[in-house]
Amino acid sequence: MSAKPELILREVIPFVLGLAALLLATLLTDALLHLVDAVWIGRYLGIPGVLLILASFGHSLRKRGILKSGNPVLLLRLHEGLAWTGSLLVLVHAGIHFNAVLAWLAVVAMLINIASGLTGKYLLRRAQTRLKAARTELKAEGVSDLEVSARLHNDSLTVDVMRTWRKVHLPIALVFGILALAHISAIFVLWGWK
Amino acid sequence: MTPRWVWLSIGVGLAAIIALIFVFPHQMVSPGDLKPAHAALQQNCLACHAPLAGASTERCVACHTVADIGRRTTLGELIKRPVARPPFHQTLILQDCMACHTDHPRPRLTRNLVRSFDHALLKPQARAACSTCHSAPRTDFHRGAPLPCSQCHSVQAWKPATFDHSRYFALSGPHDASCSTCHVGGNTRAFTCYGCHAHQQGQIEAEHREEGIRNIQNCVRCHRSADGERGEGGQGRERDD
Numbered sequence: 274m275s276a277k278p279e280l281i282l283r284e285v286i287p288f289v290l291g292l293a294a295l296l297l298a299t300l301l302t303d304a305l306l307h308l309v310d311a312v313w314i315g316r317y318l319g320i321p322g323v324l325l326i327l328a329s330f331g332h333s334l335r336k337r338g339i340l341k342s343g344n345p346v347l348l349l350r351l352h353e354g355l356a357w358t359g360s361l362l363v364l365v366h367a368g369i370h371f372n373a374v375l376a377w378l379a380v381v382a383m384l385i386n387i388a389s390g391l392t393g394k395y396l397l398r399r400a401q402t403r404l405k406a407a408r409t410e411l412k413a414e415g416v417s418d419l420e421v422s423a424r425l426h427n428d429s430l431t432v433d434v435m436r437t438w439r440k441v442h443l444p445i446a447l448v449f450g451i452l453a454l455a456h457i458s459a460i461f462v463l464w465g466w467k
Numbered sequence: 468m469t470p471r472w473v474w475l476s477i478g479v480g481l482a483a484i485i486a487l488i489f490v491f492p493h494q495m496v497s498p499g500d501l502k503p504a505h506a507a508l509q510q511n512c513l514a515c516h517a518p519l520a521g522a523s524t525e526r527c528v529a530c531h532t533v534a535d536i537g538r539r540t541t542l543g544e545l546i547k548r549p550v551a552r553p554p555f556h557q558t559l560i561l562q563d564c565m566a567c568h569t570d571h572p573r574p575r576l577t578r579n580l581v582r583s584f585d586h587a588l589l590k591p592q593a594r595a596a597c598s599t600c601h602s603a604p605r606t607d608f609h610r611g612a613p614l615p616c617s618q619c620h621s622v623q624a625w626k627p628a629t630f631d632h633s634r635y636f637a638l639s640g641p642h643d644a645s646c647s648t649c650h651v652g653g654n655t656r657a658f659t660c661y662g663c664h665a666h667q668q669g670q671i672e673a674e675h676r677e678e679g680i681r682n683i684q685n686c687v688r689c690h691r692s693a694d695g696e697r698g699e700g701g702q703g704r705e706r707d708d
Contacts, residue, residue, distance in 0.1 A: 375488060375495045444469055444477050451481050455488060459496040463512055465521015465565065 291391045295357060299364040306365070319366035323453060325359030333443075353394065360387055375459065379452035386449050389442040400432050499571045515570065527564040533557060553600050558593035586622035594622075601625070606646075614655070637692035641665070660686045 306312050332352030334340035340348075360383060367380045404425065411421045422429075488495045493509040501509050508514045517523040530541045537554025539545055548554075567584065586594055593599055597616040603609040619630035632638050641663075649658040661668045675683045 372498045373494075373496045375484070378484060440469055441473075444473055448477055448481060452484065455485060456496075459488065462518055463496065463516045463521065465523075 288391050288394075288396050291394070292388060295361060295364070295387065298361050302361065302365045303368060312368075315365050315368055317366075318362040319457075322359045322362030322366055323457070325355045325362065329353075329355035329359065333446075353390075356387070356390065373456075373459075375452065376456045379449060379456050382445055382449035382452050386442065386445045389445055393442060397432070397436060400428075404428050404432055497571065501570045505570055522565050522570070524562050524564045527568075528562065533562065555589065555593070555600055558590050558599070559588050560590050561588065633692075635691075636687050640693050642693050658687075660690075 303315070306315055329352045331340060331343060332345070332348040335343050335345055335348050363380070363383060367376065371377065407425060407428070408421055411424065412418075416424070491510065492512050493500075497509070497512070500506070505515075515522045515526050517526065532539075532541075533556055535541075535543075536556040537546065537548065566588075597620075601616070603616075619628040621629065636642070638644075644663065646655070648662045649660065651657070651659060651662065660666050661671070672683065675681070
């Protein structure tokens with residue numbers, strides 16, 4: 274027995290929907306701004322977007338013991354909500370205007386970061402649970418350990434890839450942070466804040 | 468635990484990106500190409516931008532002398548331009564180039580931030596002298612027109628003009644004629660009602676005389692339309708006796 278079809282149905286689709294919801298919300302917000310002829314507002318949405326993303330770091334600090342207090346579950350929910358909303362504002366801010374490369378590199382890093390974050394949220398945790406359940410079920414049926422490993426080989430590989438992918442969340446977050454900082458610095462240096 | 472080589476690759480990659488910002492600032496941070504005349508400045512952001520202050524008027528006028536804008540190029544060559552677009556930057560009340568200009572293409576994102584030309588930006592003396600920038604159209608109506616432009620035109624837009632002829636005489640029916648029928652020689656300040664076949668001077672004078680009306684020099688005093696609508700004489704008529 275293979276857990277693959279259910280893995281796609283129960284884990285991959287919610288993951289894709291989570292990402293699609295963000296992109297759809299971006300398109301709707303952008304369309305609304307165009308509709309009311311207030312596209313210029315998008316120029317300033319990068320500021321609250323970055324502040325929300327920064328505010329979401331409470332979870333990361335708590336997870337690494339830098340923050341000593343705070344409900345981890347609540348902080349994780351806040352991390353997900355604030356980072357999602359902040360990313361939405363940054364995506365609307367970026368719009369579909371391909372100009373400066375640096376800003377777009379920052380957006381790409383942010384999107385990779387969102388994907389790796391959602392991997393953790395939807396895919397890895399559930400895939401691990403399902404793999405464990407499948408293994409237990411096969412063993413209960415009297416299948417040998419060798420046979421269980423052979424049957425679940427592909428799923429194990431998938432989970433390993435996801436685990437590795439999950440590990441890039443922090444480095445990519447750092448890349449995004451530095452690129453965003455470079456973009457913001459360039460704006461501070463060259464833009465006229467009148 | 469993230470492997471060391473991952474951190475190393477990320478560090479090298481980021482260092483390369485940061486270096487590219489300084490080598491190719493235009494491609495890395497600019498919102499788009501400069502106008503062709505400034506193409507040579509594309510990799511030199513600080514030619515126009517003052518650090519932490521944005522594009523600066525001082526840096527613009529270092530090359531574009533205000534007295535020469537619209538008259539001479541930055542290389543000192545005379546600019547031949549149509550009479551309809553005379554130089555006006557010298558008469559602006561403020562030197563703030565960025566209020567109206569941007570050298571990068573203007574995406575919709577910034578459209579609402581840039582001001583369009585406004586007559587309020589002109590010094591009062593220039594604002595009052597329309598003919599400094601505008602020429603009257605060569606029409607019968609405007610030829611030799613002694614009225615101030617503001618009587619018909621506003622600074623919001625040249626058209627539509629607000630002149631309402633019916634305030635003086637309604638141009639309805641057969642009176643919807645060419646200007647020169649009544650305003651001989653393009654002089655809109657004077658008019659004659661004897662310019663058409665129907666109004667023969669002798670006949671008109673005789674008809675009025677029969678009614679005891681002798682002061683008929685200014686027809687519109689009593690007649691404001693073909694229907695004989697009342698002017699100040701009442702019922703289109705005024706008796707002298």
